[in-house]
Amino acid sequence: MISNKAKYAFRALLAIAAEPEGSALTSAEIARRHAIPHKFLEQILLDLKKAGVLDSRRGKTGGYVMLRPADTVSFGEILRLFEGPLAPLPCLSRNAYRRCEDCESEANCEIRREFARAYDASRLVLDTRTLGDALANNPYGGDMGHEVRKAG
Amino acid sequence: MISNKAKYAFRALLAIAAEPEGSALTSAEIARRHAIPHKFLEQILLDLKKAGVLDSRRGKTGGYVMLRPADTVSFGEILRLFEGPLAPLPCLSRNAYRRCEDCESEANCEIRREFARAYDASRLVLDTRTLGDALANNPYGGDMGHEVRKAG
DNA sequence: GCCAATCCCCACTAAATAGATAGAGATTAT
């Protein structure tokens, strides 16, 4: 199960990305819409800003906007930001590799071999699908050009 | 990342399943071989017994044996036993479904839709591959008949 | 019958993580 924090992050990002270009969304409004504790959400949005995903404006007409286009932000990237490595074993993480202390031989480790298969399968999805894909309501992830939302 | 507990469970199961039929393996021996804290491992083996995966004999010649054949025990089953539902969201778990409290419509939830894709991919692997497959060192999971170990 | 080895059961603890809550400071439009 993913954490509430990560789920809140996705809810917020999808709301911000769905906003018309140039128009900012406040943390209070996002919190209200999705019943997210406001101060908790502020921390999350701040993390997303520090990670270079969001930009923000302060003051009366402030709020958050996407810094990068929604179709360049993958689900895997956001998940890693809030949950740490996605790999089921430290010895399978490319980004945060650590050897299992009790492992005699990675090449012969049955656990590693089987989990690598599961991890590869889910990573392929998570690192491929983007916020843009999700908003486009496009089950097979084809190129949608400039379109953002396809009517149902 | 999976828990130590789950990892220990896999190490123990693979050791027990690799044993010749009818010969039992003691918790002390498994703990020694794989540097697992003994008392912690005992709890794990007991859980596996209660789940109907292992059987045990007490007393001087005691130890643990597989209750079910290794090729009927999937990685997903063991993982669920120690980690709870594998689904990334409660609303995606078949076995332990719970509605997301803040969700207005599951059918229209972008987060649910995307995570379903990732979950399907990894579940397909975890619920298909068995301890037997892993021990057979058989990367593509074909039928190995009665063979348990294929020489390298 | 006794002993030692083993599994079985239950209680407890220490550290880390999740999920917030709180308060004050910085910036900006009006």
Add this chain to the structure above:
DNA sequence: ATAATCTCTATCTATTTAGTGGGGATTGGC
């Protein structure tokens, strides 16, 4: 000025993880 917003730091509580520890029950060998 002021009110609304983002920004930063600290703190708190509950849960989970990863064990540890002390016995009790069962069994085989003597």
